[in-house]
Amino acid sequence: MGRPREFDRDQALLYAIQLFWKKGYAATSTEDLLQVMGIKRQSLYNAFGDKRQLYLEALGTYLHNATSAHLMRLNTPSSPLEGIRNLLIGLSPQDQSPRPPGCMGVGSVGEFGTSDAQIGEMMAKVSRLLTERVALRIKEGQTCGEIDSTIDPNQAAGFVHMAVNGLLVAARAGAGSSELETLAGFAVDRLRK
Template identity: 40%
Template sequence: MEFDRDEAIGKAIAVFADHGYEGSSTAELLARMGIGRQSLYGAFGDKKRLFLQALERYNAGSLAQTEAALAVEDSPRAAIEAALLAFAVGPDVTPEAGCLGVGSIAEFGRSDPDVNAINDAAGRRFKAAFAARLADGVAAGQFAPDLDPEAGAEFLLTVRAGLKVAARDGAGLDRLRSAARLALRGLDV
């Protein structure tokens, strides 16, 4: 049976984001993806390889969304706020659905080298993107002159993860925006 591989991975992302790796049964994955067991094994190898492909794709999409938000605003501060909230803004956004990246870290910790490699690579890119905009903000006088952009980027990644968890718990955009702005004040002059 022919199927759209990209569409199937997109549906797998939704299942894994909702239930985690262990909580996602093969039967539910097959039903949501609209494929048979043989197609799963033939196209993806097994549930673990499907999860890793889904995580890579999710992280790539999340990174693209964040980098786009960082590039839109002229003000580094506004760009960083937009990037922190990018996952919760837009017509097709469902932030309460959960973040596959944060979920995978919560589920696996540092126990799985394959998951670590995917998340570590994404983390380096997220950190570099935030650090670059923080450096711009320091140069523009929007943040403390002695702010270390690398340390600030680590802080923002922690804030971003917390915002995603809060959204999963039902926090609306106003509450998320308020938390993001409070965090940004911690970087002020």
């Protein structure tokens, strides 16, 4: 029988997510991970496997949490246009939390591009889910008269998804909350009737 873990696995994973989000995969060393997670090398391997397996778990957890938050902001208001606005505005940090700017998922695309099929599939799945849900909200908005009925819902959803990614990159590049909110408002106004 193995020794029990001497650390909180979920908390250690959260620290790894924060570090990968801030630095990316290549710039994060195993030593960096051990230090921030507060664990020994063997504990890392026993609990998470190697650095790549830890990254995939960290990215998967991040994407799940981020997508859940995106969908909640999108789906909560009865107004489809307000839901889309909330989705975009919510990408801008509303507090002074120490989280890294931008998105770990967008960072992974920037770092790996199409060279890693497993990461590509993770990102494609999230993209499809979000874009499909935005398209449904656009159709709802067209039905209730909030959104221009002459635009194609799927193309408009692609536009909103592009705006999401653009806002996340702008945040990573240092854009402030006010600038991001202005850009989000401009994108939403393109959908209005």
